[in-house]
Amino acid sequence: MTEIECYWACVSKEPRDSSDYRVLSCSADHLAKYQALERPDRPGTPTTRASGRVESLPWVTFGRNGDDDHQLTMSIMTWADHQDADSRPVTLTRFFLLPYAQLPGAVGYADLYRAAADVPLPPEAGAELVSLTFPDAPPPARQDLSWAAATAAVLLESRVIITGLQDASTERRLAAVDAITRMLPRGYRADLTVASWVSFPAQRTQRLCFGPYAAGDLTEVRFDTNPVPRSGIARRYHALLLKYLERRQEHLVIEWLAGYSTPLSFASDPIAALDILQDLDLADAVVDEIRNGRGRWERVLRALTERGPTAFDAHDLYDVFRFGLAERGADAHTVLGQYWSPLLCSAVVAAAQQASVACERDRIAGAFVPVAAAHGDLDGYLTQLVTPDAGAAPMPAEMFAVCLRALLDQPAPPPWPLLRRRLLEDVPSGVSLVIECQDLHPEQVPYVLNWLVDGQPSGIPAWLAVLYHIAAGNPAVAEPSPRLIEEAIQQNPSTALQALDIANRRTAWDLLGATLWQHLIMIGGCPPGDPSRQVLVRDLNSLAPIDAGPRARAFLDVVLETCALPAANPPISTLALSGYVDELAGAIGCVPAGQRAELRRRLLLGVTEILAAEAPRAGWDPAAEFLLTVLDRFPGAEHAEVADVIADILDRPGCAALLRPLAARGGERWERLVAGSDRLSSVMPWLLFEESALARASSDELARCWAPIILAEQARNAATRRPSIAALAGWPSLTRVDALLDLIELTCAALAGLGMPVSEAGQWREDTIYQVARDRVLGVAAAEALVSSLRQAADRVAQANAHRLREIERHEAEQRLQIKILQDELARLAAERAEMADEDRRWEEFFRSLSPKPKRGWAPAVRSENDGPREPASEKKGWLRR
């Protein structure tokens, strides 16, 4: 039992009183205060003195004290036993001022009424207070909770009047009020005004009252019908309440709301109720928001900190963790880390796995490594990191990177049996870890392999045995057999590549062995988009600088030795020639062009030389096929390298025969290559010119071949090969009279035809004649034959000049005679022109002498009327004159 002392007042009239209602007695000196407090919460004038009606007294009202002490007022209006001076019935209003803060939390309005209903008030004003006794555990309100919940929600948005009462007693009404207010945070009671009945509801101010009808801004709620909230806040509040009622968790929500006793105002804090209830519902609300895509990190954080992870079931908590990780990424570990559990572990792995960006995956997974270590669960966490779900895609590489970092961060090789077993049993996982190590910490690969093997190499998988052999370099470790390598490659197709990488690191390519090299060449023969080929390219690109020096020779020796094995090696020997050269070309193409250009050129040249060396036995077709395949496999920008290599080969003695298979097989590819390469475009005519010269071609044919070569030589301003004229040394017609001179003249004409200026062409002819005749570049016989041809030509020129001289003299005589005739005729015509001019002048003078000169006499200033006709010359002139 709780006893509370409160202030009181009695408002009524004295018997036979002719004055109005007033405070007849009160505690202490609070008369003015009671008058001020009593007025605003008046329920109106009683409308009947009859009992048993809904509007019958007693009327109980609960108000609020406007002061900051948040005192609660309660007035109970009943009929007094006496009448006033006019014999009218008089009401007695007992007024109490209750300390809101001291009221027990479970005490409701009905309890207050029960406690105060029968308490006698002191007969006169005095200092004593009235004690009200409340039970500690008041009886629960028997009320339709769904109705109370709906009414409470409506009460949040507007004033409420409850109508439709049939015979509800005051206690039952107040019990209904209690049921309603229990559905609201307790703090609203500081602002709530209640009346068990009001007359003229429109002019009352109670927030919640019972009355005959709704009016003004009051929202009507039938006592027997659930109302429907209108505003969004109220509807959401109602929905939350209903959710708990449907779950039969009304006690939970009532206790929760009762815990918020901080005074609240309906007018200014309508949303506070929703916030408070949402706090209770925070866990579920947060999960709902997350699942509806409206999750907010602040609320999740608040739900976790205020409600704890136990407020969520396992599935919801997993979603919460997932949301936190998705929202905050790696930063979530500072908050979520304290809730470390297998659920969080799974959530982290899933979040990291599904992160769209690789670095984010790495950050998320890595951020929780210290958390897992702090909770002693690092082995399990890392094992989960590298273990995909059944049927799911393999784990991203970043997971293995995190594992690797965790492994390398350990001061000593950690036991981690779960992780080790997982990596050994699941080949892709183990391989991924080694690959990540090769990518990120290549120097630590032996350490990682050693950790994996753990000193027991006998029971390890084949792929690991192969890599362990190359990485360890331990003579005690047996060299893997081809069968083991095949098994390893079957387990891990990238074994050869990883082995190459490890061998590169150690500069121990001899440890690879022919079998692995052959697999590398096969990988190199894959299409450019093949991932394995890309890895091979990457590995070759990451080779140590071996372009020169003994290491380069060693590498080349190994590679070229391997290339020369097709006949000896059973796997390769079974391949067709075209397939082999294709793989070979692809493998060479894997060598990066930029950084390893020289290495690639030397590989290309070396392979071509190997094939050329086989030409006497197998012909030039394999070499041509190889070069053309290289041409196909190389991108267009790298064709110049191939052209240079071909030009180098063609420059070599005895290798010109390669030209014909290339031209025959290459077709347009070959023509484009020649057109795009200066060296080939200069080599090709030269070779054709030489071939033509050796094949007894005519001067005309030779001139057509020779002229472009001469132009190319002059364009480069230097010969790339030996001077083209040297090719004529083998020309059979060289010593024949006039043959060489004809060739020079025809070539000079062809040069002019190809656009060379005539003077330059003449200069070339002169130089060539000097080279042959004076310098004897083609030998003495050719010089003598040319000089003889020149002399004969000079004679023919002299004869022609004499004949022409005679013709000119004859023509000059004829021209002089014609000039004399013309001059005579001109003189005659001039004399005739002078005679005709003189005759014209004489005639003019004659006619001038014949015409008389007119006399000049007097003329009257004014004409008389007889001076002529006075009629106008025309009608128009006459009208004008009139």
Place this chain on the structure above:
Amino acid sequence: VPDDKPPDDKPDVAAQRPYRQIHESAWGLMRELPAAGPPTRPMTDGGPTRIGAPSTNPGIGPGGYPDGSPTIPTQNGSAPRRAPVPAPPLPSPSITEREMQIALWGATSSGKSTYLWTLPLAAEQQGWTLTPLDEASEEYKVRAETDLMTEGLLPLPTADEVLIRWQLEKPPSVEGPWWHRREVPGSRIVLRTIERRGGDFETLTQSVADQLAHADGIVYLFDPDRELNPNAVDNVKFFIAAMTRLQRRSAELDRMIGGRLPHHLAVCITKLDALKVFAKAREGFWVTQSVQWPHFPQVAPHHAEPFFDWLCRTELGEAASFVRDRIVANFLPHRVKYFVCSAIGFGLHQCRQSGGRGQFNLSDFSNLTSEGDRVRSMPRPINVLEPLVALERSRRFSGRFP
């Protein structure tokens, strides 16, 4: 519902002169007064005219009627009878129409609630309609009429104020003898008042002061019965503070006219049916009898002010005189009207007379039961509607709104 039981506390009227004698004396006295009109003429004989409307005194034009309305010739050649012309309907009230704010002012139990309680009935009995304009007003009217007509209950002491908004409307009609028929246009009063307890005028809250100061008219209910009761608090206790505050607030609002209050005031001397009050009126020969059924005694309208003056000066003591003097001194004289009222009227004798409708009995005139909380028969209010009509007319004639 008339109370069949005879009144337990019959007024002691046997010692007084018969009412008929009083009537005849008064009637003779009135006929000797040159300026006074027929004292028995009810105030509402002509009906309330529409204030501000054109004069309805038509001169007879050459065509018979000034407005040229058709006439109906009679068969015997007598004067033509004018065809009844329906008067134009009143325009429907607009929300912009200004309400007449009336302050009901009076002491506790002076009859304010009963005044409003019986106002619907008075309006109905005089051909007016009363329409509530909001829920509270509707509830008030329904409750008043229900309690009054079913159980004869009078209002309980007012515990809290109620704002009442009623529209009183009288439809247009054609009145007068057949040779002088005239149209009486309709009238409308939009009433807005607050029923509050009389104690408020004693404690005088800000709400009371504001209501009085902003009111267009004030119906001041003067309860002479309170003054005649030696144990009761005088009216002046509920008057002085309110009057003083009213003056101050009106001055603050700059509404004073020549140092006087601008309000239109209807002073209602209430409870004419009360035993002591009626006796005093009879003693002063102020009571006349209505010529119309039920022939209730009344104080003629033009005698109301002298009656109040006489009552305060000679019968009720200095406190009442003080009230009267303050009213005269502080209000503009032409804006003060006096009425002698009785909200519940007099009771009718149980003996069925005058065509079975009952008749006034001077020996048993009270309309209250012995308990005093209900009426014996249907109330017939006296001068309940008239003060409002007079205030409305006065307000319109004043040409300005306070």
